[in-house]
Amino acid sequence: MTVDQVVAELKAMGSEGIKKIFLRHGAKEPVFGVKVGDLKKIQKRVKKDHALALALFDTGISEAMYLAGLISDPPKMTRAQLQKWAKKATWPMTSEYTVPWVAAESLFGAELAREWIDSPKESIALSGWATWSSLVAIKPDEELDLDELADLLDRVATGIHQAPNRVRYVMNGFVIAVGSYMLPLAPRAKAAAEQIGHVKVDMGETDCKVPNALEYIRKVEKSGRAGVKRKTAMC
Numbered sequence: 422m423t424v425d426q427v428v429a430e431l432k433a434m435g436s437e438g439i440k441k442i443f444l445r446h447g448a449k450e451p452v453f454g455v456k457v458g459d460l461k462k463i464q465k466r467v468k469k470d471h472a473l474a475l476a477l478f479d480t481g482i483s484e485a486m487y488l489a490g491l492i493s494d495p496p497k498m499t500r501a502q503l504q505k506w507a508k509k510a511t512w513p514m515t516s517e518y519t520v521p522w523v524a525a526e527s528l529f530g531a532e533l534a535r536e537w538i539d540s541p542k543e544s545i546a547l548s549g550w551a552t553w554s555s556l557v558a559i560k561p562d563e564e565l566d567l568d569e570l571a572d573l574l575d576r577v578a579t580g581i582h583q584a585p586n587r588v589r590y591v592m593n594g595f596v597i598a599v600g601s602y603m604l605p606l607a608p609r610a611k612a613a614a615e616q617i618g619h620v621k622v623d624m625g626e627t628d629c630k631v632p633n634a635l636e637y638i639r640k641v642e643k644s645g646r647a648g649v650k651r652k653t654a655m656c
Contacts (some may be wrong), residue, residue, distance in 0.1 A: 422467060424476040424485075430618055431484050434459050441618040443483065445626045452483040460484060462492040471497045478506060483514065490519035491655060495526035503533055507548045516544040517551045524548070525555035533565075550591040554598035555654035562603055570599060571609055578613040581620060587635040590622045593634050600638035604648040613636055624632045 431453050440454025467473065474493035478486040486509075503524050510516035524530050530552055537549025553573065557565060577592045584592060596617065600610030614634035622631050641647050 422470075422473065424473060424480065427463065427473070427477060427488070428480060428482065428485060428538060429489075430463065431455050431460075431482065431488075434605065435484075442602065443512075443514075446514070447625065448483045448631075449511040451481065455484040457487070460488045460491065463488060467492050469494050475502065478509070481509070481511070483512065486511070489521050490523050495523045496525050496528060498527045498529075499521060500529045500533070503527060503529055506531075507537060507545050508542075510544050510548060513547070513587065516547045517587075520548045521551035521555050524552045525559060525654045534619050542613045546585065546588045547591050550588065551596050554591070555597045557598050558602045558651045559654050561650065562605060565603070567603075567605055570603070570606060574599060574606070574609050574613045578616045581617055586623050589620050590624075590631060593617065593620045593631060596634045597632065597637045600634070601641040601647060602650060607638070607642075611635055614638060 434455045436456070437454060439456055440448075440452055443452050443454060460466030470492050474489040477492075478489035480486070503520070503632040506520050506523065507516070510520050524533050527533075534549050534552035534556065537545050537552065540546045540549065553570075557570065574596060577596055581589055581592045596610050596614050600607050600614065603610070617634060619633070620631045624630070638647075
């Protein structure tokens with residue numbers, strides 16, 4: 422498929438109702454209002470098409486940018502391309518999901534995560550913390566620097582409540598990810614979660630809630646899924 426064909430299909434699939442929901446969640450125009458489930462139907466047909474993914478992301482259309490991540494081939498992403506995607510991400514669907522998923526499966530995940538979490542630009546900082554969350558979810562523990570991750574937990578525990586609004590949400594998610602996917606650091610993550618307590622985030626005109634990190638980790642442990650890694654960051 423060409424980028425024009427995909428965009429035409431996305432436009433035809435759009436719904437005003439879904440568009441209004443996306444706008445309430447921070448989507449930026451242009452946005453058509455296409456359900457993620459419908460995007461995955463296109464993904465199933467296209468599978469992997471890296472050139473098409475790059476072209477779709479460049480359109481700036483919210484759904485096209487999300488679809489770009491699903492059909493991308495992360496190991497083919499250059500550092501410059503990932504930096505471009507992080508800078509162009511326009512709302513949480515791309516900055517908290519698309520960009521981190523692709524970055525975590527690329528050759529530059531950890532180094533970009535380290536850089537991005539220190540960015541003064543909120544959307545890039547979101548991508549940094551979310552990339553760390555994806556990395557701990559998919560990488561074997563032996564491929565991760567446990568001391569570095571422990572230091573990041575300490576950083577969250579002491580600084581989360583002073584962080585920018587949406588960054589607080591993904592920092593909380595990072596604690597959950599470490600506690601859920603990394604058995605060696607689970608006690609440290611639960612201690613950080615207990616120290617953090619309730620995290621207040623302005624979620625706009627949505628019903629979204631900030632999960633309690635300690636309760637979430639305990640639920641994962643109770644379900645028997647603690648330490649079970651994911652095959653891919655994308656979902």
